[in-house]
Amino acid sequence: xxxxxxxxxxxxxxxxxxxxxxxxxxxxxxxxxxxxxxxxxxxxxxxxxxxxxxxxxxxxxxxxxxxxxxxxxxxxxxxxxxxxxxxxxxxxxxxxxxxxxxxxxxxxx
Amino acid sequence: xxxxxxxxxxxxxxxxxxxxxxxxxxxxxxxxxxxxxxxxxxxxxxxxxxxxxxxxxxxxxxxxxxxxxxxxxxxxxxxxxxxxxxxxxxxxxxxxxxxxxxxxxxxxxxxxxxxx
Numbered sequence: 771x772x773x774x775x776x777x778x779x780x781x782x783x784x785x786x787x788x789x790x791x792x793x794x795x796x797x798x799x800x801x802x803x804x805x806x807x808x809x810x811x812x813x814x815x816x817x818x819x820x821x822x823x824x825x826x827x828x829x830x831x832x833x834x835x836x837x838x839x840x841x842x843x844x845x846x847x848x849x850x851x852x853x854x855x856x857x858x859x860x861x862x863x864x865x866x867x868x869x870x871x872x873x874x875x876x877x878x879x
Numbered sequence: 880x881x882x883x884x885x886x887x888x889x890x891x892x893x894x895x896x897x898x899x900x901x902x903x904x905x906x907x908x909x910x911x912x913x914x915x916x917x918x919x920x921x922x923x924x925x926x927x928x929x930x931x932x933x934x935x936x937x938x939x940x941x942x943x944x945x946x947x948x949x950x951x952x953x954x955x956x957x958x959x960x961x962x963x964x965x966x967x968x969x970x971x972x973x974x975x976x977x978x979x980x981x982x983x984x985x986x987x988x989x990x991x992x993x994x995x
Contacts, residue, residue: 806986808922811916811989812988812989813970813989861980863979866935872921
């Protein structure tokens with residue numbers, strides 16, 4: 771599965787949109803981009819995934835560039851409860867999810 | 880529809896004892912993944928199972944660790960002769976039949992193993 775690169779940490783003001791970038795320049799055509807988050811020491815929480823089209827659900831939006839080499843997770847109105855480590859994962863034929871170090875998002879008042 | 884259930888949530892074992900961690904997947908899910916998270920570290924894949932089959936055990940330590948997912952009942956991660964370095968949070972995830980790259984995997988809340 772392709773490797774991903776994410777910033778180590780980001781801050782976001784409560785109520786503002788949080789835009790979390792992810793680089794996956796070696797992604798293959800049949801690999802999906804997944805986003806999970808881990809709040810404190812809880813179990814990882816599924817957020818969203820996509821192949822090449824932009825996706826939106828009740829939690830977030832996923833924007834994948836046309837060349838698929840990068841993507842952005844958007845939390846439209848961040849709250850304090852969105853403070854977590856966010857993981858961008860490229861998932862291919864191996865099926866397993868390989869977690870990197872993620873981005874630590876701190877939402878502040 | 881209940882989520883992925885792991886038990887116990889906390890487990891304390893003395894060095895040399897056995898630890899058994901249980902994972903009940905979501906209803907209808909037939910694929911299970913186990914992960915380990917050492918203190919202040921990331922999640923590391925251990926093993927991927929389907930009912931009665933181990934599909935990928937590339938992350939399992941060669942000794943003392945085993946996993947099963949029987950036809951009936953929960954998936955079990957078994958650690959024999961535990962050592963202090965086994966102290967970690969162990970997470971299980973499940974996904975529906977198919978289990979491929981286009982199916983979400985949902986995680987349980989984990990079992991925190993402490994070896995004393």
